[in-house]
Amino acid sequence: MMRALLCSLLLLAGVAQARTLEVGETKEFKMPSAAAAAARDGDRVAIQPGSYFDCAVWTANKLTIEGVGEADKVVVTDKACMGKALFVTIGDGIVVRNLTLTRARVPDGNGAGIRSEGQHLTVEAVRFVNNQNGILSGTIGGSLIVRDSLFERNGICLAACAHGLYAGGFDLVRIENSRFVGTKQGHHIKSRAKRTEVIGCTIDDGPDGTASYEIELPNGGSLVARGNTITKGPKAENHQSIISIGAEGVTQPTPEIVVENNKVRSDGNWDTYFVNNLTATEAMLRGNTLSGAVKPLRGDGEAR
Numbered sequence: 258m259m260r261a262l263l264c265s266l267l268l269l270a271g272v273a274q275a276r277t278l279e280v281g282e283t284k285e286f287k288m289p290s291a292a293a294a295a296a297r298d299g300d301r302v303a304i305q306p307g308s309y310f311d312c313a314v315w316t317a318n319k320l321t322i323e324g325v326g327e328a329d330k331v332v333v334t335d336k337a338c339m340g341k342a343l344f345v346t347i348g349d350g351i352v353v354r355n356l357t358l359t360r361a362r363v364p365d366g367n368g369a370g371i372r373s374e375g376q377h378l379t380v381e382a383v384r385f386v387n388n389q390n391g392i393l394s395g396t397i398g399g400s401l402i403v404r405d406s407l408f409e410r411n412g413i414c415l416a417a418c419a420h421g422l423y424a425g426g427f428d429l430v431r432i433e434n435s436r437f438v439g440t441k442q443g444h445h446i447k448s449r450a451k452r453t454e455v456i457g458c459t460i461d462d463g464p465d466g467t468a469s470y471e472i473e474l475p476n477g478g479s480l481v482a483r484g485n486t487i488t489k490g491p492k493a494e495n496h497q498s499i500i501s502i503g504a505e506g507v508t509q510p511t512p513e514i515v516v517e518n519n520k521v522r523s524d525g526n527w528d529t530y531f532v533n534n535l536t537a538t539e540a541m542l543r544g545n546t547l548s549g550a551v552k553p554l555r556g557d558g559e560a561r
Contacts, residue, residue, distance in 0.1 A: 274299070281305030289313040289322075289333060289344075296320055298348075304356060306330040312338035318348040318375075324356030328384055331356040337363045342372035342393065349399070354381040361388040366415035369393035373401065380406055385421075389413050390443075395425035401450075406435045412443035412468065421468075424448040433457055440468040442494060448472075451509060452479040462490025462524075469495035475505035477536050482516045489523040489549075496527045498555070503535035514540040514558065523549035530555045 278292040278300055279285060286292040292302045293313035301321045311333060315322065322344075324331030333343050333356065343358045358370030369390035371380065376399025384407045385391035391411040394401060401424050408421040420443035424430045430450040436459045437445040445460050445468055446453075453474055460471045471487050474480055480502060489499055499521060502514060516532055523529050528550045534540040540558030547553060553560035 277301045279303050304331050308332045310335055312336040312343045314338050314345045316347045319350040321352045323354035328355045328382055329357055333358050335360045337361055337368050342369040345372045347374045349375045350377045352379045357384040359386040367419045389419040392422045397426040398428055400429040401427050403432045403435055408437045410439045412441040414442040418443040420447045421445040424450050439463045439466040442467050444470045444473045446472045448474055449476050454481045457484045459486045461488045462493050466490045467492050467494050470501045472500045474502045477503050477507040477509050477511035479512050480514045485519045487521045491524045496529055498530040498533035500532045507536045511536045511538040514538055516542045518544040520546045523551045
């Protein structure tokens with residue numbers, strides 16, 4: 258009984274220590290970077306509307322970092338911390354929500370809105386606009402969850418390519434109800450995760466986007482792509498396929514490939530495959546609607 262009471266008191270003490278750090282012109286912290294330096298595990302950082310010429314390194318765990326009001330009114334822009342990103346998330350269990358990250362540039366060509374280096378990052382209602390990468394991560398293990406977010410005009414290929422979203426070796430990458438628009442040269446979504454889920458998203462090159470693949474899993478891994486609207490534009494630099502799996506060699510198990518109930522269109526005047534499957538796992542395509550010069554599948558599997 259005494260041990261249980263002690264544990265409860267310690268838990269309550271931890272909750273009581275969580276704080277809200279306010280960022281804004283009239284607040285205690287004028288810039289996100291100042292709040293990041295002061296933040297402790299479990300804190301909430303509330304960023305008031307404004308344009309912040311700043312970047313921040315978030316080292317504490319279980320932080321919630323969120324804009325107050327409309328996401329397009331809370332803007333972090335033009336700087337890169339550690340030569341990496343506007344936000345570098347090192348702590349585990351971080352949530353970033355309801356703000357805009359824009360114009361990240363670094364000499365290496367891979368400046369990101371968010372550079373994720375911890376585990377279990379959640380991104381909700383964040384706008385990534387005109388960065389070299391929207392999100393970039395080389396994390397091993399854990400998860401990356403992205404919901405209700407916008408990736409617009411990210412991507413570039415210099416010494417190497419940057420993308421709308423690039424995920425390293427997470428156990429799970431799940432992208433829900435998000436929009437990828439006008440990606441340049443790189444892929445809209447590139448994932449080396451053990452399992453990648455893309456659900457209810459819009460992925461659209463638009464008339465001027467020059468993206469390569471809409472979804473790429475270069476080393477295999479499970480894929481579920483369901484209920485998306487995908488359009489390959491006339492200026493796409495890669496005509497081979499819309500989804501590619503295993504192009505750099507299958508180096509991890511691929512238990513399933515399920516691609517279903519997607520609406521897919523190509524606006525190019527060349528043939529392309531919806532799914533190019535270079536693994537030995539049978540891809541299951543069902544309920545997809547294809548228009549333009551799109552063939553359903555190359556490689557193992559079946560399309561119904």
